[in-house]
Amino acid sequence: MILSYEIPLLLLLLVTAAGAILVKDLMSAVLLLGSYSFFLSLTWAWLGAVDVAFVEAVVGGGLGTVLFLLTLIGTAPKDTRLRRPPPSAITLIVFPLLGLLLLYAANDLPEFGDPNTPASAHISPTYLEQSYQDTHTPNVVTSVLMDYRSLDTMVETVVIFAAGIACALLLRRNA
Amino acid sequence: MKTFLFCVVVLLVILIGAFLYRVLQGPTIFDRLLGHNGISTKAIILLIVIGISFERVDMFIDISIGYALLNLVGALAVAKYLEQKGASIE
Numbered sequence: 001m002i003l004s005y006e007i008p009l010l011l012l013l014l015v016t017a018a019g020a021i022l023v024k025d026l027m028s029a030v031l032l033l034g035s036y037s038f039f040l041s042l043t044w045a046w047l048g049a050v051d052v053a054f055v056e057a058v059v060g061g062g063l064g065t066v067l068f069l070l071t072l073i074g075t076a077p078k079d080t081r082l083r084r085p086p087p088s089a090i091t092l093i094v095f096p097l098l099g100l101l102l103l104y105a106a107n108d109l110p111e112f113g114d115p116n117t118p119a120s121a122h123i124s125p126t127y128l129e130q131s132y133q134d135t136h137t138p139n140v141v142t143s144v145l146m147d148y149r150s151l152d153t154m155v156e157t158v159v160i161f162a163a164g165i166a167c168a169l170l171l172r173r174n175a
Numbered sequence: 176m177k178t179f180l181f182c183v184v185v186l187l188v189i190l191i192g193a194f195l196y197r198v199l200q201g202p203t204i205f206d207r208l209l210g211h212n213g214i215s216t217k218a219i220i221l222l223i224v225i226g227i228s229f230e231r232v233d234m235f236i237d238i239s240i241g242y243a244l245l246n247l248v249g250a251l252a253v254a255k256y257l258e259q260k261g262a263s264i265e
Contacts, residue, residue, distance in 0.1 A: 008188060012191070012192075012195070015195065015199070016195070019198070019199045023199075025204070027204050027207070027253075027256070028198075028201075028204065028207045031198060031207050031208065031210075031211040031253075032198060032199070032207075032211075034211055034215075034249060035195065035198060035211060035214050038214065038215065038218050038242070041238070041242070042218070042221065042222065042225070045222060045225055045226075045235065045238065046225065048229075050231070050234045050235070050238065053238055054237065054238045054241060057238055057241055057242040057245070058241045058242070058245055061215075061242055061245060061246065061249070062241075062242070062244070062245020062246065062248055062249055063245065065249040065252065065253075066245075066248055066249055066252045069249075069252040069253060069255075069256045070252070072256060073255070073256055073259055
């Protein structure tokens with residue numbers, strides 16, 4: 001049963017996420033977020049989504065930490081300790097209810113790896129069978145991203161480029 | 176082989192737990208930083224071990240190389256931050 005191996009991973013995820021929220025210092029929160037995204041990438045790798053794991057490790061664990069630290073350098077005062085007020089009653093009531101709702105909805109999700117779900121029965125077999133003849137790319141995900149949906153990917157790249165320019169402008173030293 | 180890999184994973188997870196305790200508990204920022212770096216080194220090994228058990232080492236080595244490189248960049252950013260703000264953070 002694959003689920004029993006995932007429980008420690010999910011526990012580590014929960015511990016690091018809660019730690020990043022509860023810790024009293026912004027620096028430590030940044031470091032804990034780095035660990036959090038490592039555990040998330042490990043979860044993706046465990047489920048077989050290696051590409052997503054790669055992106056999570058690079059963007060969440062690496063670039064995210066660097067961007068947070070650059071923001072701290074650019075904005076924060078010398079003392080990065082947090083003094084946050086206790087959460088209000090509405091927060092304490094609404095968010096656990098929302099979590100329960102999501103858990104209830106997750107009950108209806110199909111079994112992991114079920115070949116009869118709509119997601120894996122609609123167009124995925126076509127990609128898996130024909131992508132090598134169509135595009136001559138050994139990796140199916142790459143052929144979908146770069147060939148079948150290349151326009152989509154190009155505009156996404158434009159969006160990421162614009163975001164990068166905006167970050168560079170915001171984080172300039174003497175703006 | 177399967178049992179050996181499983182034992183390696185369990186040992187690494189226990190080590191990660193020790194480092195995680197230091198990150199969560201650590202009184203100073205340097206304890207947390209060292210704990211985070213320790214977690215990342217264990218992370219690289221753990222990713223490769225998972226790759227061996229899935230028999231797809233090539234892809235997982237790519238992930239761990241990317242993770243290691245960007246961890247270096249992250250450590251450099253932390254060092255730069257501490258240099259600018261001073262290390263007087265409790």
